Amino acid sequence: MTEVSNSMTSHVSQVSDGSVTSAKGFRAGGVYAGLKTPGRTKLDLGLILSDTPCTAAATFSRNSVLSPSASLSRETIKAGGPVRAIVANSGCANCCVGAQGFTDAKEMVALAAGAAGAKPNEVLVCSTGVIGKELPMGVIREGMPKIRVSPDGGHEFARAIMTTDSRPKEYAVSVKVGGKTAIVGGCAKGAGMIHPNMATMLAFMTTDANVAQSFLRKALVDAVTVSFNQIDVDTDQSTNDTCILLANGAAGNSPLKGGDNDSHLFAEAVQSVAVHLAKEIARDGEGAKHLIEARVEGARNAQEARVFARSIVSSPLVKTAVYGRDPNWGRIMMAIGKTEIPIEESKVQIFIGDIQIVEGGIAIQYFTQSVVAALGQPEVRLRVNLNVGNGAGVAWGCDLTEGYVVENSAYTT
């Protein structure tokens, strides 16, 4: 699975109207509690609930300044017990608020445990929004009991976690494992401060497959490596990045433990959901007009290929060139080289869309208007073949426009 497939295989099929509650036995909901200005998106507090205890895996931001909400969830995951519920709020990151942040995160967990009929150590908590402001616990205390969870509530939850997102990000697939059909569904949020490391802003995935804890962890980490860790909006890494995968076993398959074909199919399903959600975050980047997909082939190995690909989509000069439909491929070469990983310049091929513009490291003749048209597509594909090995990797970003500057130069005050 070093190569990322964008299309479904015959074994993994998209579920229509998919959400984080597409898998059997999961319910969710959201309310407007009052953490955000009303109007933009009406919901700001959400709950995901499993009818039965789940095996859980999660990854968190590596930022040295970590939100107490994420820290508390990390501790719960580390303890290794079953998980029943996830509570999440938008409008406030619960970060850089001192000891009060832990007190509030614990209270949110206790409130959610009460609403869910679960124990506090079975509840994970996530927060997203402005850094440096305390959680308004009064409105959270009032709002929590008003959440009505339902099997269709995944869509509501996806809206409850939005901040500068222009739309919810949801997806689900089905996969046949052990003679049973299992679902993997999920949702995510994020539009700015996006350059995740080990996880993204907030992403929630659920499955009714029966999965052993250690393999669930491996499937999640492998999926995050090629999805959320390969996107970029602005090179800024959040303090609250969290990605959670819950498995409740309701599909009734015998437990997936890795090393067999069914486990491989399940991992593929998780990856397809993760990649879809990650691309949705990149596509919805603040101010973005284009999704940029950078595919690097012929690297010495997959890990280096991913580093090259991410460097391309992270470069402000590549981002602005795409925005301006400018086939300034020298910026792609610069972005490859700034990784400081050695390449053989004389072997490099570059394609924009399906049009080759560089061969042997230098420009070749092409019809400029065709390339400009390829740069005008909603999805701009940049492909580089380094021709020194077999490693391939993909990353996704978005263009940098005046909209990003406007949105972020007037955010809190």
Add this chain to the structure above:
Amino acid sequence: MTEVSNSMTSHVSQVSDGSVTSAKGFRAGGVYAGLKTPGRTKLDLGLILSDTPCTAAATFSRNSVLSPSASLSRETIKAGGPVRAIVANSGCANCCVGAQGFTDAKEMVALAAGAAGAKPNEVLVCSTGVIGKELPMGVIREGMPKIRVSPDGGHEFARAIMTTDSRPKEYAVSVKVGGKTAIVGGCAKGAGMIHPNMATMLAFMTTDANVAQSFLRKALVDAVTVSFNQIDVDTDQSTNDTCILLANGAAGNSPLKGGDNDSHLFAEAVQSVAVHLAKEIARDGEGAKHLIEARVEGARNAQEARVFARSIVSSPLVKTAVYGRDPNWGRIMMAIGKTEIPIEESKVQIFIGDIQIVEGGIAIQYFTQSVVAALGQPEVRLRVNLNVGNGAGVAWGCDLTEGYVVENSAYTT
């Protein structure tokens, strides 16, 4: 010298109208050869010449894609012989053009050697401008003999290396060493693709001090570490970054070899010129309206302090917050944490200008209008005390405005 002083000491004094030819025995000049569209800045080919052979030191970009001009100069420096001249062009980076790039760089050196009356292995070459286009050798052959070098020609040379720069960047200081007064002067260019590693875009420094080769190298590397390597415009690292320091010994002092007080004073003079030029590059960042200075104190050591400081000035969210005069200090915390270097959040103090806004890692009361006013200054000073050690470091950047996006979304085509 781990702490960078912004003010001159009593030993190092600014030279009025300083340039790369302020030191005795250096001449320079520039012409419009025809590499750039005429009008914006009229000059595009420049030459620096020393009347006598110089000891030389230089640093180059670590980008894996390196301009043949920089590669050739790196070889010449590595050979260790004396240097007599530097030729530089703007308008074309001579990068990603295959073997032709080396042929052209060698011819440029040969042409400059002819004009300077020097041997080719005594001439360094630098190029800056668009990547992926071959040098127009015809106009360079015609232009080179037209360059008239003079002791006042440093200003002309500084203009000849400009690309998107809005103004030339020049500076010189004097320092007393071994009973003689020596000058260190320099010029630099750069406004975009600025996130140097081991050197900056193009920076040229000359001195008439008599300096031993090994100490000259050390003085340059130490100065670059706290100056050009601490600036950021857009996190993109150029393929052509070069910083050269020539010493011709015309001041007549006994050779500086390091380890004594005079050597220390000379290193201080080099650093003061390097810091001044580096700040000028950050100040003139594409679209910039503010110079941002981030000073991090109380880190465990100077190296970590510099990493923190540079992460702050490199963050698009900090850059846009400064542009919007938004005291969104959570973004400063995020930028510190995204280095993934451990800190003690509860000890962090943050100041904007002279106003403290964070104590013990959380917000304190302050008069918002005063902070907004501090963010409106041409030089915005951000200061962080981590209170875990004695390491201090400074970095310089600029704000991110719509101007950067506009300028870079319509550059080549």
